[in-house]
Amino acid sequence: MAAKLARTAKTAKTAKxxxxxxxxxxxRSPGKTKAAAPRLAPPAxxxxxxxxxxxxAAIRSGPRGKDTEMRGPFAVFLHAPRYGQLAQQLGxxxxxxxxxxxxxxxxxxxxxxxxWRAQYEWHVHAPTARRAGVxxxxxxxxxxxRKPSAAPKDERAVYDFIHELYRNKRVSDRTYGRMHAxxxxxxxxxxxxxxGYYALVSMSLDVFRMxxxxxxxxxxxxxxxx
Numbered sequence: 335m336a337a338k339l340a341r342t343a344k345t346a347k348t349a350k351x352x353x354x355x356x357x358x359x360x361x362r363s364p365g366k367t368k369a370a371a372p373r374l375a376p377p378a379x380x381x382x383x384x385x386x387x388x389x390x391a392a393i394r395s396g397p398r399g400k401d402t403e404m405r406g407p408f409a410v411f412l413h414a415p416r417y418g419q420l421a422q423q424l425g426x427x428x429x430x431x432x433x434x435x436x437x438x439x440x441x442x443x444x445x446x447x448x449x450w451r452a453q454y455e456w457h458v459h460a461p462t463a464r465r466a467g468v469x470x471x472x473x474x475x476x477x478x479x480r481k482p483s484a485a486p487k488d489e490r491a492v493y494d495f496i497h498e499l500y501r502n503k504r505v506s507d508r509t510y511g512r513m514h515a516x517x518x519x520x521x522x523x524x525x526x527x528x529x530g531y532y533a534l535v536s537m538s539l540d541v542f543r544m545x546x547x548x549x550x551x552x553x554x555x556x557x558x559x560x
Contacts (some may be wrong), residue, residue: 369552370559373542377408385415393422397430405547406454418474421534428531432524434517437467438519441489442525444468445496448476450536451554452546460553477553488516496529 377386391410394400404412407425412417432439440463447455460473472489475482481493491512498505514522538544546552 369379369545369556370543372545374410374413374544376404377412381414385413386412389418389422390490392419393426396426397421398426402461406458406544407538409533409544410542420530424527425531425535426522426529432526432528433521434528437463438488438511439491439528440466441468441485442496443530444473444476445493446529446532446536448479448554449496449500450533450540451557452536452539453546453552453554454539455532455536456553457546491516492525494550495525499529532551 338481358404382390389412390404393404394402402408408418408422411421429439429443434442440459443459444450444456444463456477460477463473464470468489469485472482474486475485482489485493495505495509498509510522513525517525
């Protein structure tokens with residue numbers, strides 16, 4: 335019995351401790367790299383020019399509302415306020431004032447955000463799309479890069495239209511016809527404008543590495559840095 339106890343004690347001394355679990359830092363998913371630093375710093379309030387102040391006032395007095403924060407694309411526009419005035423006017427119209435039903439408009443914005451992996455754009459528009467009637471399952475599918483096969487027929491038509499346009503830089507008569515049957519001439523012009531504006535937004539966010547709010551996890555993995 336004594337010999338057995340001695341062997342047990344020796345084994346306990348030589349056994350390797352179990353490896354400690356490694357937790358990802360708060361706000362980040364395991365395996366994701368730290369977000370790169372933004373390339374544009376937000377202008378300090380006390381250093382805003384009259385043109386920048388006018389741009390902020392125009393954004394907050396428009397259809398987006400007085401509580402709009404100067405984040406994401408608006409933080410980019412502040413660095414070129416004359417350009418920003420024109421861009422934000424187009425954006426306000428494309429997002430809120432077209433004849434395209436809000437559900438389809440927000441769906442199209444999410445498809446565009448996923449194609450560009452525009453983190454901030456997805457962060458803002460995923461909850462907006464949900465409120466407009468896009469299902470949670472469809473949003474999960476889009477985020478994962480899957481075609482939303484259970485989505486309504488009109489959303490699938492929008493998805494096919496956008497992906498064909500990005501893939502071929504053209505759309506076939508069949509694809510165009512499916513969308514035209516839903517939206518008509520004016521709606522087709524406006525949908526194309528929505529896609530163009532949110533490509534502009536996506537490029538602005540990606541080029542200038544505009545950050546998400548503090549503590550918000552990135553919806554997409556960032557590509558490897560060159």
